[in-house]
Amino acid sequence: MHFHNKKNFLLATGFINITSRGYAFVNVEKFEKEIFIPKKKTNRAIEGDLVQIKFKENKKLGKKTEGEVIKIIKRKRNKFIGILKIKDHSKYGSVIVDNKKNIHVDIYIPKNKLKGYKNNEKVLAKIVEWPKDLKNPLGEIIKVFGLSGEYKTEFFSLLEEYRIPYEFPKKVEDEAKNIVMKKELDINLRRDMRNINTFTIDPFDAKDFDDAISIRKLSFNTWEIGIHISDVSYYVKEGSNLDKEAYIRANSIYLIGEAIPMLPKILSNDLCSLHPKKDKLSFSSVFNVDNKGKILKSWFGKTIIRSNRRFTYEEVQNIIEKKKGDFREELLTLLFFSKILTRKRLKNGSILLDRVEMKFCLDKNNNPTKLYLERNKDAHRLIEEFMLLANNKISEFVSLNTNGEIPNKTYIYRVHDEPDFHKIFVLKKIIEPLGYFLDLKNIKKSINCLLRKIQGKPEKNMIENLILRSMSKAKYSTINIGHYGLSFIYYTHFTSPIRRYSDIIAHRLLNYYLTKDQSKLKSIEFYEKQSQHCSVRERLSIDIERNFSKFIQVKYIKKFLLGKKLDGIITGFTDWSIFIDLLFFQTEGMIRIRDIKEDIYTINSSNYSIIGRKKRKIYHLGDKIKVKLIDANIEKKQIILEWLGN
Known part of the structure; x- marks a missing residue:
């Protein structure tokens, strides 16, 4: 890593990590702290690019060091799979990339390059240029997989995403x-x-x-x-x-x-x-x-x-x-x-x-x-x-x-x-409200004992999945x-x-x-x-x-099960969503915390529970609740639930 001093600015190179919200971090050798790049200063960088940045070191305790990208040295990738959206009045079509971890912005396709393509097709798009004054890169379509949500489309686009060859040489x-x-x-x-x-x-x-x-x-x-x-x-x-x-x-x-x-x-x-x-x-x-x-x-x-x-x-x-x-x-x-x-x-x-x-x-x-x-x-x-x-x-x-x-x-x-001790600890936290116990001193014996106890119980599958995940x-x-x-x-x-x-x-x-x-x-x-x-x-x-x-699951749910009420168990929290394991399905759905109508909930510092502001009601990991299937997003492979409480 090279440091030069350019009018009190330090220059360095590193790989950029862009969050889904658009701001970013760059890890630079010799610095403990990551360097924060505000949204406006990522300067057309894409997730994983090798970039050159300039920054002023912030010596104040607890203050983050801010920088800006001045040059892209090497792009990590320039081809992305997404869904093409075409609106009549706009001068661009846009490719919305499924996997936000790969790129945080949509790719614009100029109107003259949209001949023969349809709205909602899943495509492989390549970035051609990214003019300075545009918030989005410009690209072209190099492959069409078919209409989004169809079997063949998902099959071949997934193979492309994972670079799996379908045919033999x-x-x-x-x-x-x-x-x-x-x-x-x-x-x-x-x-x-x-x-x-x-x-x-x-x-x-x-x-x-x-x-x-x-x-x-x-x-x-x-x-x-x-x-x-x-x-x-x-x-x-x-x-x-x-x-x-x-x-x-x-x-x-x-x-x-x-x-x-x-x-x-x-x-x-x-x-x-x-x-x-x-x-x-x-x-x-x-x-x-x-x-x-x-x-x-x-x-x-x-x-x-x-x-x-x-x-x-x-x-x-x-x-x-x-x-x-x-x-x-x-x-x-x-x-x-x-x-x-x-x-x-x-x-x-x-x-x-x-x-x-x-x-x-x-x-x-x-x-x-x-x-x-x-x-x-x-x-x-x-x-x-x-x-x-x-x-x-x-x-x-x-x-x-x-x-x-x-x-x-x-x-x-x-x-x-x-097993990883932390994951076993989380497992213990989830199963306790359900009336099960794990002895951390004798994990193996305790897990086998637990596996015997859950036979025939509705939560059997979920607990087995959690045990597998903790291994x-x-x-x-x-x-x-x-x-x-x-x-x-x-x-x-x-x-x-x-x-x-x-x-x-x-x-x-x-x-x-x-x-x-x-x-x-x-x-x-x-x-x-x-x-x-x-x-x-x-x-x-x-x-x-x-x-x-x-x-396939999400497609099945969308066709046959919307509006159905189901039992679920809380298996995880993030800052703005709750993960619910649907007992009947062995699959996970999510609810945004702000969509819960019964109260305004905030997450406790330990990440193992949420608490309501007005009624002070607490939900822990492992609590059983009722939910309703309100939507299934095939593109994002997500199951959207409505909270009915316990």
Whole structure:
């Protein structure tokens, strides 16, 4: 950072942070305090730009140092997605950018550049110039996504916003086609498990089948259970175009009604998928267990399998409940063992979050027509428990010698840190008015106890969401710190290589160790960089999935539920709004504090309650209140509520 003195002014450079209200701050090295830039002095800067500022240092205590932008050195971005508004009488159209964090002003499009565009279209606009005398930048439209609020429009504009490629480059598609043409099944070095009863269990609408399970009885008290994962790394060779593209994407993204796969469909839905009645290559974990569920022997290696049958979760659930149907005995035995695994995990302190997912039915135009809640049943838990087992045992196998010493092999772990204490404290504050308690000295035990108590209660979902939010984010790393939520010392992701690149890395590394082919092994820095990239892409996918799900939700509410009265729980305050969790929906709506009619409310300094000026009534975090759905803004993906009080 350069300081010159220009007639008592200091000059410096830094990145600008512009608030939605138009004033800004610049962080300058060597200064503890940010430098405040008034609204009139941001001089055409946009959020995140590298700017040069001049300022006079204010030595007075508590006084802010003010400055002004004198030059824009480098723009952070010049393309923005927004909604085009065209008014007849004005000489500009304006693009109103959805994401105010990206730019705080609308972009004006001169009339002569509006030919062929319509009011309310969602567009990508580029800033062309920003004349000194104009409050707004001038731009042009470079892409149209369609009318705002339509499925296709939101889908493609969201992909653009997050820079997610929809199609694969031709050379990647060609490479995939070649692999499918060759259809090589290398059988010579594989354990042949084709004659053992094997099946897949997946959602009814699944396209890619990563995992299969086999089971057979070896003696009166010993069973062999195989967890077979598609051998993607056999087909996707390191360094190929296919591999590079899969790495860039790092995972498949599942939006309601559409999936954006990590690998081209001829691989993900076809060649690599473990379809029934077909010989398929897999990477397997095979366990011998006794009738008490104790593991007597483990084997890891490459196999060839042939699934007998494809089940949906519903079908398996049905067989479990009615105790009749295909592979009844196998399924019930697997269920028996999975329950032993669950019990053991809980005894070790694993947190058992039993999530309910909100699902939508879409019509042929992709408009939501029905909403239903789906909860995990035994069929889901059965599969999940065996996937956890494989992920846990594989990382143990790599990380420990048979005598329990640590051999120091590089591996990719799925790690999960302890929760953030402040967030746990906020959780405690919200659940107390609802009659629940958290012991901060024994968080894990206390959370499991809480999870048991909320079963069947209307606030179950909301509290589970809050628990999830208070937890750290799980991520990938070569440095193993264990998995807090699952209470595993060793854990990896191995079971979904069709849809996660992290699992391909886990496959490659395990294969190097099994074949003792260490020549291909790269440096630990290489795998750490890959791990970090997978973690970043995962967060991005979660954001885009949530964002799109909110759009479908808001659209559903706007069509079917306006005017409805609902129960909500207060989950947060800001200076001018209150966040309300709608119990029926697992979603959040907001109310502006000034829109509450019963009194004039102000927020208490701790941010955990509001108080009425006249009646002195206090509302705390966690209080139950009644609200009415008065509007749903599809553009902003916001649900607007009216306060009816408690």
